[in-house]
Amino acid sequence: MIWEVFRQEEQGGYHTHCGNVHAPDREMAKQFAAIQHGRRKPTNSIWVVPKSEIGELDADEIAFGGSTDKSYRWAPTYKSDVEHAAEVIDSEGQQAEAEKQRGDA
Amino acid sequence: MVGEIESPEELDADERDALEALLQRLADDEYVLAERYTEWQVRAPTLESDLALSNNAQDELGHARLWYDVLEDLGYEEHELVYERDPDEWRHSTLVERPFAEGDWADAIVRHYLYDVAEELRLEALEESSYAKIADRVGKIQSEEGYHREHAENWMERLATGEGHERLQDAVDRLFPHALTLFEPVDEQTEETIVDAGFRTESLEDLAEEWVNTTVPFLDGLGLETPAVERVHFDEYEFEVLDEELPDKRGRDGSHTDAWNDLHDEFTRTYRELGRSEATKIMETAE
Incomplete structure (x- = not known):
C-alpha cells in the first residue's frame, strides 16, 4: 500500500508533499516516512495519507480558470x-x- | 554521585580496568551489530525496510564511536580499537556476531528486538553513572534508541502470523541463548568493580531479570516460545540465567563463535592489506 508523505519544516508552515512510502498500515507508514523524509531535512511534522484517499482532478477533465482568454490577469x-x-x-x-x-x- | 569522576586519574588500577571493560562491552556490541546490519543493505525485503535497517546501522556506529571516544581517556585510539585489536580481545555479546540465516528477515528482526530491549535497559542503568563522560552521553543515545525498539516491535507484531510466525520461532530458538550472553560478566571481579565504582548503577543480574521479564511476556503474547518461559514469573520478577541455557562461547570473556573470526577478518582486511597505521577520518571526533 502506498502512503503519500507531507513534510512540514517548521511549526505553522505548510505540509508540503515530499514523496511516498510503501507500508502495510498507518503506523509503519509513519515510521518509514520519518526515516525516509524526516531524517535529513529540518522537520517539525509529517503527515501520511493513503494514496487511494487522495482525490485528483487534472487539466484533461476540467478547464481550470474557465475557457475564455484571461491573459489580462x-x-x-x-x-x-x-x-x-x-x-x-x-x-x-x-x-x-x-x-x-x-x-x- | 552522578558524574563525580571527571578523569581516569581519579581511579585506582582495578577501577580503570573495570571502566575499560564496561566501555568495550558497550562499544563493541554497537560496532559489531552495525557491521552485521549493513549486510542487509540493498538486500532487505523492501526499499523502506532497507533504509530503516541502514538507519539503525548508522545510529549504532555513531553510538560505538561515542564509547570508543571515551576509551581514548584511557590512552587508546579509535583505529587501534577497531582495526588493530585481535578478535579475541573484543568483548561484544555473541548475539551481535552471529551471521544471519540466509536471507531471513525474521532473523534480523528478532535480533534487533532482543538487542534493543537490552540496550534500553542498560542505558537507563548508565544515566546516573559516576563517570561524567558516560552520564553525559547517555541522553543523546537514548533519543535514537526509543525509535529502534518501536521499529523492532512493530515488525515482530506484523510477522507473527502464518509462515512469518514459524520463522520468528526459528530465529528465537537460535538467538535467545546468545542474547543471554548480553548479561554475562567479563569476569566476576571486574563486574563487581563496575557496580561498586558506580560506573553502572545496576548489576548484570538485575538487568537480565528486567530484560527477561520484558522480552519473554512479549514473545509469549505473539505465541513465541522461549526456553526460559516456564521460569519467568511474570509478576514476581525473579530470574537467574542458568549455565546450561548459555551457549559455549559467550563473547564477553573473549571467547567467540567462528563466524566472528570471518567477520573480523573481513572488516579489517583493507586496513591490513594497505599496511595502515591510522584510519581516514571523514568526520571530526564525536562530541
Missing part, C-alpha cells in the same frame, strides 16, 4: 526591472536592516 506590461529612485533603494535597505535587527530575516 498576468499584467505583462508592468515593468519590474526598472531602476528605482535613490530614496526608494535607501528605504528598502533600511527596511531590510530593520528586519534583520528584529530577527525576522
